[in-house]
Amino acid sequence: MLAHMLVYQLTAEDRELLDVAVRRFRRIEVADHRPFLTDPATVVFVALDGNDLVGWAWGLRQRHVAGYSQVQLYELEVVRAARRRGVGRALVTAMLELVVCEGHRKMWLFTDENNAAAKALYESVGGGPSAHDDAAYWWTFDDAERRTGQG
Secondary structure, three states, rough: OOOEEEEEEEOOOHHHHHHHHHHHHHOOOOOOOOOHHHOOOEEEEEEEEEEEEEEEEEEEEEEOOOEEEEEEEEEEOOOOOOOOOHHHHHHHHHHHHHHHOOOOOEEEEEEOOOOOOHHHHHHHHHOOEOOOOOHHHHHHHEEEOOOOOOO
């Protein structure tokens, strides 16, 4: 784990931090991050090592047709120099904690089916591979204390 890592959930006031993340991980420029950050469906976490942004995770709150709410972890990225040092785990854990605190029933994501490191990470924090898709992982929360992977 990085010695001075802080995982931080972005708010509407954090446009500059989001801009750093978007430029670093998506390699694009966005004129105005306000619509993204103020959308109630959006959730963004960044990992900082001192003043250096070393990772991010963002996702979307969703209402499932079956009536429950869930969060899709849409993207997780860590700079190469900080990989295998707990950054990805900390970001996924922060997202899972948000899911539990907000009372969502599930969290899910897609990954590259050949990305063994990502799959190992998701399984190590309780994610279960989907029965229907080798690239999907699920977490189901029947109560705030129990995590079981299923899909």
